[in-house]
Amino acid sequence: MGSLQSSPSHPDYVDLAEKTGFSLEQISILHKRFKQLSHNEDKLRREHLDQITDLQANPIREQIVEAFFDKRNFYQDIEEPVNEINFENFLEVMSNFRPPSDNLSEEQLVKVRKEKLRFLFNMHDTDKDGTITLEEYRHVVEELLSYYEALENETARGIADAAMLEVASITRGHMEPDEFYEGITFEHFLKLLEGFEIESRMSIRFMNMDTTTL
Amino acid sequence: MAGLGSGTSPRLAGFVSLSLLVFVAVISASPDNVDGANETLRRPSGDSLEDSHHHPRNSTEHRKAFPVLAFNYEHVSKPFVISLWILLALLMKLGFHLIPRVSHVVPESCLLIFVGLLVGGVIKAMNQTPPVLDTKLFFLYLLPPIILDAGYFLPIRAFTENMGTILVFAVVGTLWNAFFIGGMMFAVCQIEAAQVGHVDLLSCLLFGSIISAVDPVAVLAVFEEIHINELLHILVFGESLLNDAVTVVLYHLFEEFAHEGTVTVGDALLGVVSFFVVSVGGIMVGVIFGILGAFTSRFTSHSRVIEPLFVFLYSYMAYLSAEVFHLSGIMSLIACGVIMRPYVEANISHKSYTTIKYFLKMWSSVSETLIFIFLGVSTVEGPHNWNWIFVIFTLILCLLSRVLGVVGLTFIINKFRIIKLTKKDQFIVAYGGLRGAIAFSLGFLLTDTEKKDMFLTAIITVIFFTVFVQGMTIRPLVELLAVKKKKESKASINEEIHTQFLDHLLTGIEDICGHYGHHHWKDKLNRFNKTYVKKWLIAGDRSTEPQLISFYNKMEMKEAMMLVESGSAAKLPSLASTASLQNAQQRAPPKQRAIPSISKTREQEIRKMLRANLQKTRQRLRSYSRHDLFSDPFEDNMSEIRFRKQRVQMERRMSHYLTVPANRQETPSVRKVWFEPEHKVYTYDESESPRDGAAPETSPDSVSLLSESSQRPGQSSRMKKRGDAEQGARAPDNQEEQQKLSRCFSDPGPKEEEEGEG
Numbered sequence: 001m002g003s004l005q006s007s008p009s010h011p012d013y014v015d016l017a018e019k020t021g022f023s024l025e026q027i028s029i030l031h032k033r034f035k036q037l038s039h040n041e042d043k044l045r046r047e048h049l050d051q052i053t054d055l056q057a058n059p060i061r062e063q064i065v066e067a068f069f070d071k072r073n074f075y076q077d078i079e080e081p082v083n084e085i086n087f088e089n090f091l092e093v094m095s096n097f098r099p100p101s102d103n104l105s106e107e108q109l110v111k112v113r114k115e116k117l118r119f120l121f122n123m124h125d126t127d128k129d130g131t132i133t134l135e136e137y138r139h140v141v142e143e144l145l146s147y148y149e150a151l152e153n154e155t156a157r158g159i160a161d162a163a164m165l166e167v168a169s170i171t172r173g174h175m176e177p178d179e180f181y182e183g184i185t186f187e188h189f190l191k192l193l194e195g196f197e198i199e200s201r202m203s204i205r206f207m208n209m210d211t212t213t214l
Numbered sequence: 215m216a217g218l219g220s221g222t223s224p225r226l227a228g229f230v231s232l233s234l235l236v237f238v239a240v241i242s243a244s245p246d247n248v249d250g251a252n253e254t255l256r257r258p259s260g261d262s263l264e265d266s267h268h269h270p271r272n273s274t275e276h277r278k279a280f281p282v283l284a285f286n287y288e289h290v291s292k293p294f295v296i297s298l299w300i301l302l303a304l305l306m307k308l309g310f311h312l313i314p315r316v317s318h319v320v321p322e323s324c325l326l327i328f329v330g331l332l333v334g335g336v337i338k339a340m341n342q343t344p345p346v347l348d349t350k351l352f353f354l355y356l357l358p359p360i361i362l363d364a365g366y367f368l369p370i371r372a373f374t375e376n377m378g379t380i381l382v383f384a385v386v387g388t389l390w391n392a393f394f395i396g397g398m399m400f401a402v403c404q405i406e407a408a409q410v411g412h413v414d415l416l417s418c419l420l421f422g423s424i425i426s427a428v429d430p431v432a433v434l435a436v437f438e439e440i441h442i443n444e445l446l447h448i449l450v451f452g453e454s455l456l457n458d459a460v461t462v463v464l465y466h467l468f469e470e471f472a473h474e475g476t477v478t479v480g481d482a483l484l485g486v487v488s489f490f491v492v493s494v495g496g497i498m499v500g501v502i503f504g505i506l507g508a509f510t511s512r513f514t515s516h517s518r519v520i521e522p523l524f525v526f527l528y529s530y531m532a533y534l535s536a537e538v539f540h541l542s543g544i545m546s547l548i549a550c551g552v553i554m555r556p557y558v559e560a561n562i563s564h565k566s567y568t569t570i571k572y573f574l575k576m577w578s579s580v581s582e583t584l585i586f587i588f589l590g591v592s593t594v595e596g597p598h599n600w601n602w603i604f605v606i607f608t609l610i611l612c613l614l615s616r617v618l619g620v621v622g623l624t625f626i627i628n629k630f631r632i633i634k635l636t637k638k639d640q641f642i643v644a645y646g647g648l649r650g651a652i653a654f655s656l657g658f659l660l661t662d663t664e665k666k667d668m669f670l671t672a673i674i675t676v677i678f679f680t681v682f683v684q685g686m687t688i689r690p691l692v693e694l695l696a697v698k699k700k701k702e703s704k705a706s707i708n709e710e711i712h713t714q715f716l717d718h719l720l721t722g723i724e725d726i727c728g729h730y731g732h733h734h735w736k737d738k739l740n741r742f743n744k745t746y747v748k749k750w751l752i753a754g755d756r757s758t759e760p761q762l763i764s765f766y767n768k769m770e771m772k773e774a775m776m777l778v779e780s781g782s783a784a785k786l787p788s789l790a791s792t793a794s795l796q797n798a799q800q801r802a803p804p805k806q807r808a809i810p811s812i813s814k815t816r817e818q819e820i821r822k823m824l825r826a827n828l829q830k831t832r833q834r835l836r837s838y839s840r841h842d843l844f845s846d847p848f849e850d851n852m853s854e855i856r857f858r859k860q861r862v863q864m865e866r867r868m869s870h871y872l873t874v875p876a877n878r879q880e881t882p883s884v885r886k887v888w889f890e891p892e893h894k895v896y897t898y899d900e901s902e903s904p905r906d907g908a909a910p911e912t913s914p915d916s917v918s919l920l921s922e923s924s925q926r927p928g929q930s931s932r933m934k935k936r937g938d939a940e941q942g943a944r945a946p947d948n949q950e951e952q953q954k955l956s957r958c959f960s961d962p963g964p965k966e967e968e969e970g971e972g
Contacts, residue, residue, distance in 0.1 A: 030727070033727060036728070037726075049726065052725055052726060054725040054734070055722055055725045055726065057741065058718055058721060058725070060715065060718045060719060060722065061722065064719060064722040064723070094723075094727075097720070097723055099632045120712075120715075123719075140715065141711060144711065144714050144715060144718070159707065159711075162707055163708050163711055166707055166708055167708060192708050193708070195709075196709060196712065200632055201716055202716060202719075202720070203632050204720060204723055204724060204727070204729065204731060204733075205632065205732075
């Protein structure tokens with residue numbers, strides 16, 4: 001870690017550290033990476049992210065890239081469409097993957113869980129209407145399965161259907177004959193992934209980052 | 215026995231089995247000779263048998279009558295005795311479960327040791343020599359099945375996620391234990407009052423290395439009954455498996471040097487090198503045999519019956535080959551099982567998979583039982599050299615070093631973990647460090663008789679203490695400390711989807727950060743596996759089956775099979791016309807649409823595909839515990855037949871009614887599906903999809919539907935009742951099935967004209 005200046009002189013860093021919860025060191029590393037990705041410009045665009053070779057092989061690449069340009073993930077309000085983001089927005093998105101710090105109280109842990117699940121929810125809800133419809137969920141499953149070449153459309157649909165129905169049965173339980181299940185709302189999504197322990201699973205260790213890879 | 219009074223029968227059964235056990239043991243002990251090359255047994259009454267043999271020969275000059283009935287025990291004595299012992303061990307196991315109160319408090323291992331003590335006592339009282347837990351017998355025959363069972367069903371995800379922690383505990387922890395105990399015991403031995411001044415440092419270190427290793431057999435036996443959460447289970451269990459390499463190296467090292475008397479620096483360095491050779495070498499041997507096994511299974515499609523044998527034999531060969539070179543046999547066995555499993559399971563038939571699973575559980579169960587009983591018997595046999603100070607201090611030091619080791623290591627490890635280990639976790643890990651038969655056998659192997667007896671006594675005391683005291687108290691402690699228990703596996707398809715989604719998401723984020731982390735390498739390994747390895751080791755086109763699809767295909771297959779078997783194939787063509795109408799709806803129709811177009815060949819395909827993939831899903835649904843092999847709905851033929859009969863009945867009843875069924879009422883019974891994990895996986899798809907399919911239709915037709923449902927309350931309530939009665943929620947599937955089909959009929963019945971799909 002000797003390559004980093006141990007006392008970053010950016011006053012913004014302190015600001016950002018407070019907002020996002022990263023340490024000054026981590027922010028400095030991420031800034032380096034941001035500059036690397038954006039070729040030293042101030043704003044990052046989609047094409048920059050598309051240039052990452054390793055990301056090409058990822059089946060949900062689109063959703064990941066979109067997540068960085070999704071205004072719901074930013075703290076301040078930015079008008080749509082978002083075509084370029086600055087470092088602060090980049091950090092805001094990254095902060096969803098911070099592991100929860102050790103001494104969090106119960107409510108704080110719940111809050112962290114909610115935030116992470118909110119991020120996931122936004123990733124699925126591509127038309128931004130607040131519910132994950134069957135079409136959107138199907139899209140998710142199809143993307144996941146596109147990882148393997150042998151894909152049959154109907155199987156993917158079937159899986160998505162089954163999953164939706166499972167959600168319906170968990171959250172709505174007994175439904176009247178005339179009701180039908182429109183889509184997964186955020187509350188349902190929370191309930192669905194209750195036992196999933198997302199606060200620990202959706203984390204990346206931000207130490208030892210190698211900024212020389214691109 | 216069950217017919218007797220409720221209170222007395224378990225006790226009576228226990229008493230009967232106990233007396234049977236003792237009786238059998240006495241019989242087996244008197245003509246002597248137990249398994250293995252055991253020279254410690256004498257044959258006092260064997261002579262009398264020989265006499266009876268000689269008699270006929272001596273008296274051949276008198277023409278004797280043709281012996282109608284002869285007694286020739288010698289001929290079969292060895293297998294006879296072996297079988298008797300095994301039978302006795304298993305009867306005891308049965309007996310315990312008939313005494314419910316005891317089996318709740320006392321873990322099985324304790325009871326078995328206790329029985330062994332009794333048997334040993336009885337045999338000794340008759341002045342016979344009881345059989346001792348022979349080292350060769352233990353290491354070559356009794357230990358491998360247990361380890362293979364554990365390795366084959368090892369939960370890979372949990373294991374690899376915690377690999378670092380496990381390795382640190384196994385290697386550093388065991389080293390710390392060995393040196394701490396060895397060193398401190400040497401200090402203790404210097405105490406005048408102990409009169410053990412003749413024990414030198416190296417012998418103490420040897421003793422320390424024997425007793426420091428956590429024993430997988432004991433850990434498995436105790437932990438399986440308390441059902442703690444997966445993390446703790448895998449930590450302690452993984453540690454007990456991986457510390458074998460350390461134990462092997464230390465043991466051989468110190469044993470060599472105990473004879474030499476001195477250790478040079480060069481020797482110590484060689485020891486370190488030897489550790490790497492032993493562990494890595496063991497793993498390599500396991501990997502080679504694993505790949506061989508996987509490759510062989512690719513060609514077994516024509517001789518399904520011998521498939522399980524390949525798994526067992528390759529694994530056993532891996533173990534033996536490693537032992538030849540003094541490498542770590544346990545690690546080799548684990549590596550072989552882990553490598554072999556994904557490919558073998560993709561290749562072998564469903565029945566072979568079941569056979570492997572059951573045989574492994576069976577053998578490991580027998581082995582474990584025998585080990586504990588023999589431990590008890592060997593304890594009685596002795597020879598013992600009880601030295602108060604030595605034994606007491608050993609016990610105290612074992613506990614102390616374990617606690618210190620765990621706490622100290624956790625402090626360091628927690629800096630690198632995302633999910634930190636809490637104090638409760640540390641306590642369980644420390645408390646779960648049980649010693650067992652491996653320590654005993656290694657002690658038995660010692661050649662220096664003078665110290666050997668004293669060491670053995672101390673080892674046995676520690677084993678007894680850990681198994682009895684720690685084993686018995688760990689369950690109430692777990693309750694008391696409210697340690698997280700094992701999560702009831704719900705096999706939710708949403709969780710499955712999200713697990714995979716998260717994997718890819720985290721890999722992507724890592725790529726964006728430029729951080730080559732855990733996920734990045736896992737992803738690379740998966741891709742390598744997919745493109746190259748699977749093509750070689752898996753037969754046919756199963757190599758491209760994704761995990762999510764196999765998870766789901768099981769249900770589709772089941773449904774397809776049921777449709778076909780209940781003879782509804784004739785109705786299928788009519789679905790095609792309605793299918794197009796359903797298509798027009800905005801909410802896409804369920805996969806039922808796919809079913810009409812299923813041709814015979816497709817069925818075969820599905821069947822084949824699913825048979826191959828059933829195991830994949832199984833591995834995630836099943837626990838790896840020996841004690842809970844639930845009856846599998848797929849193997850349960852009786853329920854299948856029952857189900858089929860029901861379907862036929864339902865079908866007949868339903869064929870008059872064609873309606874968009876009041877599907878919603880199925881929901882309560884669908885929820886019932888959640889109670890049993892296996893059934894859940896089995897059923898929920900069928901119950902779910904029609905609802906989805908029904909969804910579009912009910913909205914426009916809601917009015918008519920309501921009237922419909924009011925018209926047939928009797929029918930639906932009958933169906934509901936049937937759903938309630940049916941334990942596995944199969945009837946709702948039945949009904950759903952029927953409704954799906956009938957819904958699609960285009961020729962309406964007498965009343966329900968408006969419900970038709972038109």
